[in-house]
Amino acid sequence: MEKVKFTIIGAGVVGLAIAAKLSEKYEDIILLESNEKYGQETSSRNSEVIHSGIYYPENSLKAELCAIGNKLLYNFCEKYNIPHKRTGKLIIAVDNHEIAELEKLYEQGQKNNVDNMQIISENEIKALEHLANGKAAIYSKNTGIIDSHSLMKQLYHQAEQNGVVFCFNNTVNLLEKNGNYFKIGVEQEDYEFQSEIVINCAGLNSDKIAKLVGIDIEKHEYKIRYCKGSYFSYSQRLPIERLIYPIPHKDLAGLGVHITIDLGGRLRFGPDVEFIDELNYDVDISKRASFFEGAKKLLKDLDIEKMQPDCAGVRPKLAGAGVRDFIIKNEKDKNLDGLINLIGIESPGLTCCLSIADYVEKIISENLS
Numbered sequence: 001m002e003k004v005k006f007t008i009i010g011a012g013v014v015g016l017a018i019a020a021k022l023s024e025k026y027e028d029i030i031l032l033e034s035n036e037k038y039g040q041e042t043s044s045r046n047s048e049v050i051h052s053g054i055y056y057p058e059n060s061l062k063a064e065l066c067a068i069g070n071k072l073l074y075n076f077c078e079k080y081n082i083p084h085k086r087t088g089k090l091i092i093a094v095d096n097h098e099i100a101e102l103e104k105l106y107e108q109g110q111k112n113n114v115d116n117m118q119i120i121s122e123n124e125i126k127a128l129e130h131l132a133n134g135k136a137a138i139y140s141k142n143t144g145i146i147d148s149h150s151l152m153k154q155l156y157h158q159a160e161q162n163g164v165v166f167c168f169n170n171t172v173n174l175l176e177k178n179g180n181y182f183k184i185g186v187e188q189e190d191y192e193f194q195s196e197i198v199i200n201c202a203g204l205n206s207d208k209i210a211k212l213v214g215i216d217i218e219k220h221e222y223k224i225r226y227c228k229g230s231y232f233s234y235s236q237r238l239p240i241e242r243l244i245y246p247i248p249h250k251d252l253a254g255l256g257v258h259i260t261i262d263l264g265g266r267l268r269f270g271p272d273v274e275f276i277d278e279l280n281y282d283v284d285i286s287k288r289a290s291f292f293e294g295a296k297k298l299l300k301d302l303d304i305e306k307m308q309p310d311c312a313g314v315r316p317k318l319a320g321a322g323v324r325d326f327i328i329k330n331e332k333d334k335n336l337d338g339l340i341n342l343i344g345i346e347s348p349g350l351t352c353c354l355s356i357a358d359y360v361e362k363i364i365s366e367n368l369s
């Protein structure tokens with residue numbers, strides 16, 4: 001049976017960043033992807049925001065990798081001319097009773113070493129964004145937007161030029177520990193091969209890949225719930241330059257319906273939070289009224305008739321209580337040394353793609369190579 005050193009499962013932004021990173025140093029890397037092209041799932045269905053890392057619990061991987069990832073991503077964009085913009089963002093307390101929450105969030109940002117962040121007054125909000133409503137806001141200057149397709153294209157080309165073999169239309173349906181190797185099979189071909197190291201970046205299916213290799217995903221709390229987020233776009237250009245967010249949900253299930261602008265200046269509202277059993281990306285027009293209610297708290301003079309259903313994305317949210325962190329680990333303690341699982345890579349996964357790749361490379365260089 002053919003043997004390779006590394007197999008990466010999934011060509012979303014995380015799998016691509018890992019492929020680009022590992023291929024700078026190692027050879028013999030294969031990447032298996034279900035779809036006919038890279039980046040067709042969550043990585044192309046999100047807000048395209050480069051987060052600064054304010055929200056996440058102190059010392060979590062999300063906080064650590066977001067702070068590092070934010071800087072790495074801006075540098076990468078500048079180096080390779082990836083379209084992006086350091087817009088800045090306002091997190092707004094819309095009335096006085098939200099100010100205590102806002103201050104708590106600011107302290108969280110400080111604990112997470114987020115720089116270029118300050119609390120501003122009602123007048124200062126107006127001076128920055130005259131259409132915004134708010135009594136006070138956190139102004140985060142290191143938040144921005146990115147063209148995620150250009151980012152993935154660059155990562156793909158780097159990996160390909162470094163010799164990574166991309167196998168599209170290859171859905172992994174067999175993963176078995178076999179001595180020092182993992183036996184791998186795919187749905188579309190009657191063919192099996194062996195790999196010394198397997199990196200599971202299968203996004204919404206990453207728990208299923210873990211199950212395939214025999215991990216009890218209930219016991220280890222690896223089970224993913226689909227958490228859909230829909231967007232509405234606005235047909236009129238408005239003079240808004242910064243991203244505008246409400247105070248987030250307490251459990252961080254989502255960041256609240258917020259207002260983003262894309263690099264073309266188009267306004268979008270969303271994403272909301274809806275747990276679903278079957279994957280679907282339809283945007284239900286009947287949600288328009290509730291989106292409007294959320295958005296008009298943040299922004300004046302909106303017209304509901306100008307809000308149109310846009311796209312939706314699905315978060316791979318880890319089941320279980322509280323705010324769950326990213327799972328990124330070599331599964332040595334489960335007798336699966338060489339399997340690196342990445343599970344629950346929801347937001348800020350796009351921001352973190354390069355820091356996640358560095359983190360995985362470190363696991364490999366310190367433990368597996």
Ligand SMILES: Cc1cc2nc3c(=O)[nH]c(=O)nc-3n(C[C@H](O)[C@H](O)[C@H](O)COP(=O)(O)OP(=O)(O)OC[C@H]3O[C@@H](n4cnc5c(N)ncnc54)[C@H](O)[C@@H]3O)c2cc1C
Binds near residue numbers: 048203228349
């Ligand atoms: C609504 C929403 C808004 C978001 N907004 C932001 C944001 O503004 N900023 C931010 O930083 N992050 C954001 N995120 C999070 C970010 O989009 C994700 O963290 C990131 O895209 C995850 O990338 P990935 O490569 O892990 O997953 P994916 O992009 O889902 O890639 C996984 C890949 O694995 C493949 N795959 C699955 N199963 C198999 C199999 N069996 N065999 C082979 N291949 C397989 C899939 O086809 C897919 O291509 C948002 C997410 C959502 C849903």
